[in-house]
Amino acid sequence: KAGVTQTPRYLIKTRGQQVTLSCSPISGHRSVSWYQQTPGQGLQFLFEYFSETQRNKGNFPGRFSGRQFSNSRSEMNVSTLELGDSALYLCASSLQDTQYFGPGTRLTVL
Amino acid sequence: AQSVTQPDIHITVSEGASLELRCNYSYGATPYLFWYVQSPGQGLQLLLKYFSGDTLVQGIKGFEAEFKRSQSSFNLRKPSVHWSDAAEYFCAVGAGNNDMRFGAGTRLTVKP
Numbered sequence: 484k485a486g487v488t489q490t491p492r493y494l495i496k497t498r499g500q501q502v503t504l505s506c507s508p509i510s511g512h513r514s515v516s517w518y519q520q521t522p523g524q525g526l527q528f529l530f531e532y533f534s535e536t537q538r539n540k541g542n543f544p545g546r547f548s549g550r551q552f553s554n555s556r557s558e559m560n561v562s563t564l565e566l567g568d569s570a571l572y573l574c575a576s577s578l579q580d581t582q583y584f585g586p587g588t589r590l591t592v593l
Numbered sequence: 594a595q596s597v598t599q600p601d602i603h604i605t606v607s608e609g610a611s612l613e614l615r616c617n618y619s620y621g622a623t624p625y626l627f628w629y630v631q632s633p634g635q636g637l638q639l640l641l642k643y644f645s646g647d648t649l650v651q652g653i654k655g656f657e658a659e660f661k662r663s664q665s666s667f668n669l670r671k672p673s674v675h676w677s678d679a680a681e682y683f684c685a686v687g688a689g690n691n692d693m694r695f696g697a698g699t700r701l702t703v704k705p
Contacts, residue, residue, distance in 0.1 A: 487636070514691055526683065526695040539692060573636055577691050580625055580644070584636035 484510055487576050487585035495591045501562040504588045508555050508576030514538075515557040516582060517549060520571040529572075532557055564592045595620035595686045599696035606674050607704045614669040614699050616684030625687035626667040628658055631698075632680045640682075643667065654678070679703045 488507045496502050508515050516539075517529040528541040532551035549559040555576070561568055569592045575582035596619045606612050618624055625644050629637035641652025648660040658669045667684060681700045687693040 489636075516691055516693075525697050528693070531691050533691075538690070571634075575637075580687055580689055580691065581627070581639065581642055582691065582693065583639060584629070586636045587634075589634070 487574055487583055489572075489574050489585040489588050491588060492586065493589045493591075495593060496564050497593050498564055498566060500564050501560065502564060502590060503558055503560045504572055504574075504590075506557045506559075506574030506576075506585060508557070508574075509578070509583055512576035512578050512583075513555050514577045515551055515555065516575045516577065517557070517559050518573040518575065519543075520573055520587070521569075526573070529559065561590075566592050568592050595624060595688050595692075595694050597684050597686050597694050597696035599682075599684055599699050601699045602697070603700045603702065605702040605704060608676050609673050612669075612671045612674045612678070612701070614682050614684075614701070616667045616669065616696060617665050618667060618684075618686040619665065620686055620688065622688070623662075625689065625693075626658075626660060627685040627687065627693075628652065628656070628667075628669045629683045629685065629695075630654075630680045631683065637683060640669070674701075674703055676703045676705065 490505045514533045516531040531539040535551045546562045551557045571587045573587045575584045598617045627642045628640040643650045681698045684696040
Protein backbone atom coordinates (compact mmCIF):
# COMPACT_ATOMS: atom_id res chain seq x y z
CA LYS A 484 0.00 0.00 0.00
CA ALA A 485 1.15 3.52 -0.67
CA GLY A 486 1.89 5.61 2.38
CA VAL A 487 0.49 8.96 3.37
CA THR A 488 1.28 11.61 0.79
CA GLN A 489 1.38 15.34 1.33
CA THR A 490 1.56 18.10 -1.23
CA PRO A 491 3.33 20.33 -1.70
CA ARG A 492 6.49 19.33 0.14
CA TYR A 493 7.80 22.88 0.37
CA LEU A 494 6.05 26.21 0.29
CA ILE A 495 7.14 29.81 0.67
CA LYS A 496 4.55 32.48 1.39
CA THR A 497 4.52 36.03 2.65
CA ARG A 498 2.73 37.42 5.68
CA GLY A 499 -0.97 37.97 5.16
CA GLN A 500 -1.34 35.39 2.43
CA GLN A 501 -3.27 32.18 2.81
CA VAL A 502 -2.16 28.63 2.10
CA THR A 503 -3.79 25.25 1.49
CA LEU A 504 -2.01 21.99 2.20
CA SER A 505 -3.20 18.60 1.01
CA CYS A 506 -2.99 15.13 2.49
CA SER A 507 -3.93 11.78 0.96
CA PRO A 508 -4.26 9.02 3.56
CA ILE A 509 -3.37 5.39 3.24
CA SER A 510 -6.06 3.54 1.35
CA GLY A 511 -8.79 2.39 3.72
CA HIS A 512 -7.92 4.86 6.47
CA ARG A 513 -10.82 7.13 7.31
CA SER A 514 -9.18 9.30 9.94
CA VAL A 515 -6.75 12.09 9.15
CA SER A 516 -4.98 14.20 11.77
CA TRP A 517 -2.88 17.31 11.30
CA TYR A 518 0.05 18.47 13.42
CA GLN A 519 2.30 21.50 13.45
CA GLN A 520 5.93 20.91 14.34
CA THR A 521 8.31 23.71 15.31
CA PRO A 522 11.64 23.66 17.14
CA GLY A 523 10.22 25.68 20.01
CA GLN A 524 6.82 24.08 20.53
CA GLY A 525 7.44 20.57 19.25
CA LEU A 526 4.56 18.55 17.84
CA GLN A 527 1.22 20.21 18.36
CA PHE A 528 -2.09 18.70 17.40
CA LEU A 529 -4.23 20.82 15.08
CA PHE A 530 -7.31 18.75 14.31
CA GLU A 531 -8.60 15.36 13.29
CA TYR A 532 -11.19 14.43 10.70
CA PHE A 533 -13.11 11.22 10.47
CA SER A 534 -15.68 10.52 7.75
CA GLU A 535 -15.70 14.18 6.68
CA THR A 536 -16.39 15.46 10.21
CA GLN A 537 -14.00 17.22 12.54
CA ARG A 538 -13.78 14.94 15.54
CA ASN A 539 -11.03 16.54 17.62
CA LYS A 540 -9.50 19.98 17.67
CA GLY A 541 -6.35 21.37 19.23
CA ASN A 542 -5.74 24.81 20.64
CA PHE A 543 -5.09 26.85 17.51
CA PRO A 544 -6.73 30.07 16.33
CA GLY A 545 -9.55 30.06 13.82
CA ARG A 546 -7.11 30.99 11.04
CA PHE A 547 -6.33 27.29 10.94
CA SER A 548 -9.07 25.23 9.38
CA GLY A 549 -9.46 21.94 7.63
CA ARG A 550 -11.80 19.69 5.80
CA GLN A 551 -12.05 16.13 4.62
CA PHE A 552 -13.55 14.85 1.42
CA SER A 553 -15.60 11.74 0.77
CA ASN A 554 -12.48 9.89 -0.45
CA SER A 555 -10.82 10.67 2.93
CA ARG A 556 -8.36 13.12 1.43
CA SER A 557 -7.92 16.14 3.64
CA GLU A 558 -6.87 19.73 3.27
CA MET A 559 -5.85 22.27 5.83
CA ASN A 560 -5.96 25.99 5.26
CA VAL A 561 -4.18 28.78 7.07
CA SER A 562 -5.41 32.28 6.40
CA THR A 563 -3.66 35.57 7.10
CA LEU A 564 -0.28 33.95 7.54
CA GLU A 565 2.03 35.11 10.30
CA LEU A 566 5.77 34.63 10.62
CA GLY A 567 5.15 32.22 13.49
CA ASP A 568 3.24 29.89 11.20
CA SER A 569 6.52 28.78 9.66
CA ALA A 570 6.69 25.10 10.52
CA LEU A 571 6.62 21.54 9.30
CA TYR A 572 2.98 20.49 8.92
CA LEU A 573 2.46 16.79 9.30
CA CYS A 574 -0.53 14.76 8.33
CA ALA A 575 -1.25 11.33 9.76
CA SER A 576 -3.84 8.79 8.75
CA SER A 577 -4.91 6.18 11.19
CA LEU A 578 -6.46 2.79 11.51
CA GLN A 579 -7.27 1.12 14.80
CA ASP A 580 -5.74 3.87 16.92
CA THR A 581 -2.34 3.82 15.20
CA GLN A 582 -1.23 6.90 13.29
CA TYR A 583 0.95 6.76 10.19
CA PHE A 584 2.62 9.97 9.15
CA GLY A 585 3.32 11.57 5.83
CA PRO A 586 6.61 13.33 4.97
CA GLY A 587 5.23 16.74 5.86
CA THR A 588 4.95 20.11 4.17
CA ARG A 589 7.61 22.65 5.09
CA LEU A 590 5.97 26.08 5.16
CA THR A 591 8.13 29.18 5.31
CA VAL A 592 6.45 32.54 5.89
CA LEU A 593 8.51 35.60 4.94
CA ALA B 594 -5.64 14.25 30.09
CA GLN B 595 -2.66 12.20 29.10
CA SER B 596 0.89 13.59 28.89
CA VAL B 597 4.37 12.36 28.04
CA THR B 598 7.79 13.27 29.38
CA GLN B 599 11.03 12.44 27.65
CA PRO B 600 13.65 13.48 30.21
CA ASP B 601 16.61 13.43 27.83
CA ILE B 602 16.73 16.13 25.16
CA HIS B 603 19.92 14.82 23.60
CA ILE B 604 21.83 11.55 23.93
CA THR B 605 25.14 10.57 22.37
CA VAL B 606 26.22 6.95 22.09
CA SER B 607 29.03 5.19 20.29
CA GLU B 608 28.25 2.97 17.35
CA GLY B 609 27.80 -0.60 18.57
CA ALA B 610 26.87 0.48 22.09
CA SER B 611 23.50 -0.21 23.65
CA LEU B 612 20.80 2.43 23.80
CA GLU B 613 17.96 3.23 26.15
CA LEU B 614 15.65 6.20 25.63
CA ARG B 615 13.38 7.09 28.50
CA CYS B 616 9.69 7.86 28.35
CA ASN B 617 7.30 8.51 31.22
CA TYR B 618 3.61 9.02 30.75
CA SER B 619 0.69 10.22 32.74
CA TYR B 620 -2.71 8.71 32.11
CA GLY B 621 -5.45 7.35 34.33
CA ALA B 622 -6.27 4.23 32.40
CA THR B 623 -4.22 1.76 30.41
CA PRO B 624 -2.65 3.88 27.70
CA TYR B 625 -1.84 3.21 24.12
CA LEU B 626 1.91 3.82 23.83
CA PHE B 627 4.03 4.48 20.77
CA TRP B 628 7.58 5.23 19.71
CA TYR B 629 8.25 7.10 16.48
CA VAL B 630 11.50 8.10 14.80
CA GLN B 631 12.06 11.18 12.66
CA SER B 632 15.01 11.89 10.40
CA PRO B 633 15.75 15.55 9.63
CA GLY B 634 13.05 17.16 7.51
CA GLN B 635 11.03 13.96 7.31
CA GLY B 636 7.81 12.65 8.76
CA LEU B 637 7.52 10.31 11.73
CA GLN B 638 7.98 6.58 11.25
CA LEU B 639 6.32 4.18 13.66
CA LEU B 640 8.86 1.98 15.45
CA LEU B 641 6.53 0.06 17.74
CA LYS B 642 3.37 0.29 19.79
CA TYR B 643 1.82 -1.18 22.91
CA PHE B 644 -1.88 -1.60 23.45
CA SER B 645 -2.12 -4.58 25.80
CA GLY B 646 -0.69 -8.01 26.48
CA ASP B 647 3.00 -8.81 26.64
CA THR B 648 4.76 -5.81 28.16
CA LEU B 649 7.91 -6.29 26.06
CA VAL B 650 7.21 -5.12 22.53
CA GLN B 651 9.39 -5.75 19.51
CA GLY B 652 9.54 -3.20 16.75
CA ILE B 653 11.27 -2.51 13.48
CA LYS B 654 15.00 -1.87 13.03
CA GLY B 655 15.89 -4.00 16.06
CA PHE B 656 14.17 -1.77 18.62
CA GLU B 657 12.16 -2.96 21.59
CA ALA B 658 10.30 -1.26 24.41
CA GLU B 659 9.03 -2.35 27.77
CA PHE B 660 5.84 -1.14 29.39
CA LYS B 661 6.16 -0.82 33.16
CA ARG B 662 2.87 0.21 34.71
CA SER B 663 4.34 0.62 38.20
CA GLN B 664 6.84 3.17 36.89
CA SER B 665 4.55 4.73 34.24
CA SER B 666 7.34 4.16 31.78
CA PHE B 667 7.76 2.91 28.24
CA ASN B 668 11.51 2.98 27.57
CA LEU B 669 12.94 2.24 24.15
CA ARG B 670 15.99 0.02 23.83
CA LYS B 671 18.37 -1.27 21.21
CA PRO B 672 21.27 -3.62 21.99
CA SER B 673 23.66 -2.28 19.36
CA VAL B 674 23.28 1.13 17.75
CA HIS B 675 24.11 1.76 14.10
CA TRP B 676 25.14 5.12 12.64
CA SER B 677 21.87 5.16 10.67
CA ASP B 678 19.93 5.27 13.95
CA ALA B 679 20.91 8.91 14.45
CA ALA B 680 17.59 10.76 14.43
CA GLU B 681 14.98 12.20 16.77
CA TYR B 682 12.81 9.84 18.73
CA PHE B 683 9.34 10.61 19.98
CA CYS B 684 7.30 8.79 22.57
CA ALA B 685 3.52 9.21 22.38
CA VAL B 686 0.56 8.22 24.50
CA GLY B 687 -2.95 7.76 23.19
CA ALA B 688 -6.32 7.51 24.83
CA GLY B 689 -8.06 5.96 21.87
CA ASN B 690 -9.98 7.82 19.20
CA ASN B 691 -6.67 9.24 17.90
CA ASP B 692 -6.32 11.57 20.88
CA MET B 693 -2.53 11.46 21.17
CA ARG B 694 0.10 13.42 23.04
CA PHE B 695 3.73 13.46 22.01
CA GLY B 696 6.81 13.99 24.10
CA ALA B 697 9.30 16.72 23.26
CA GLY B 698 11.60 14.22 21.62
CA THR B 699 15.12 12.91 22.24
CA ARG B 700 17.79 13.62 19.68
CA LEU B 701 20.20 10.73 19.24
CA THR B 702 23.74 11.29 18.01
CA VAL B 703 25.88 8.25 17.14
CA LYS B 704 29.65 8.57 17.42
CA PRO B 705 31.81 6.52 15.07
